[in-house]
Amino acid sequence: MQTNTSTIVIQCPVEDVFAFVTDARNNPLWQSNSGLRETHQMPESPVGVGTRITEVWHFMGRQSKATSEVTEYQLNQNYTRRGIEGPSPIVSGDFLFEPVAEGTRWIAAVNVKAGGLFAIAEPLLASTLKKGFENAMNEAKTILEKRHAANPR
DSSP, X not given: OEEEEEEEEESSOHHHHHHHHHOGGGHHHHHGGGTEEEEEEESSSSOOTTOEEEEEEEETTEEEEEEEEEEEEETTTEEEEEEEESSOSEEEEEEEEEEETTEEEEEEXXXXXXXXXXXXXXXXXHHHHHHHHXXXXXXXXXXXXXXXXXXXX
């Protein structure tokens, strides 16, 4: 298993960043360029420990459906999802949110484990997923900063 860690600073209050990132209904807004096609969150709200998220992805020419569950949720601080069903190389994702002078620092640690024939290529797969997730984080940053500029507090 490999852990990919990525960090970004978003010029918005931590409450706004946390609410946007942890509500999986927003995921298509910032992850569609990485291959996300559909997201279903149950219950729809509020998000918390036990919330389940089913996503349909298109990656490397294949479509897959996987379900994860929120296992840690500390408002405006941290959020963890663990895979529970379906074929996905992403075992878990741990997100930490910290208020900083510039806004919010979002640290994402994504655990990747390739199985079967992909096991030998796990480092390449992990690298590809890291680049895709960093692009998605930048997309979230763009969306959130535009919203914040239009409606500053």
